[in-house]
């Protein structure tokens with residue numbers, strides 16, 4: 001008989017523990033209505049903020065071509081030729097780095113290969129292109145030839 005009593009007792013303790021666990025679990029995972037309201041408000045704040053940010057972004061976009069470019073272009077070429085291939089000029093309008101956006105594919109590839117092989121002497125471009133693969137240069141020429149020029 002004592003075995004049955006003991007079993008009932010153990011089961012009771014186990015059940016209590018389980019119920020307490022369940023209560024904690026529910027309390028921690030369920031969201032009360034109150035909390036939900038706060039969340040919605042925050043969500044709206046977010047939308048508002050990002051709209052302000054969007055206006056700022058639009059303003060920036062109207063100044064420079066910020067079309068997303070490949071990582072390769074951004075890391076290898078954009079520092080000199082500009083984020084959208086627009087080139088760089090000094091205050092008098094003299095070319096520092098020539099614009100390359102929307103130039104024909106063959107022109108870009110040809111130039112780049114000429115720099116790489118030293119046919120056109122330019123230490124900057126030659127050093128930069130030395131370790132670049134042909135297929136990367138082809139991809140770049142293709143990408144740059146498709147850049148849009150914003151007025």
Ligand code: HEC
Nearest residue numbers: 076077079080096097098100108111112122124125128140
């Ligand atoms: C360190 C600065 C610099 C970087 C980085 C650079 N270039 Fe140049 N690039 C120049 C300069 C300077 C010239 C002009 C050279 C000349 O007049 O011979 C030039 C010229 C060119 C031209 C010829 C433009 C023309 O109208 O004659 C092309 C095409 C070109 N670069 C493509 C690229 C590509 C593609 C990359 C990225 C892989 C790149 N450049 C990275 C400085 C740079």
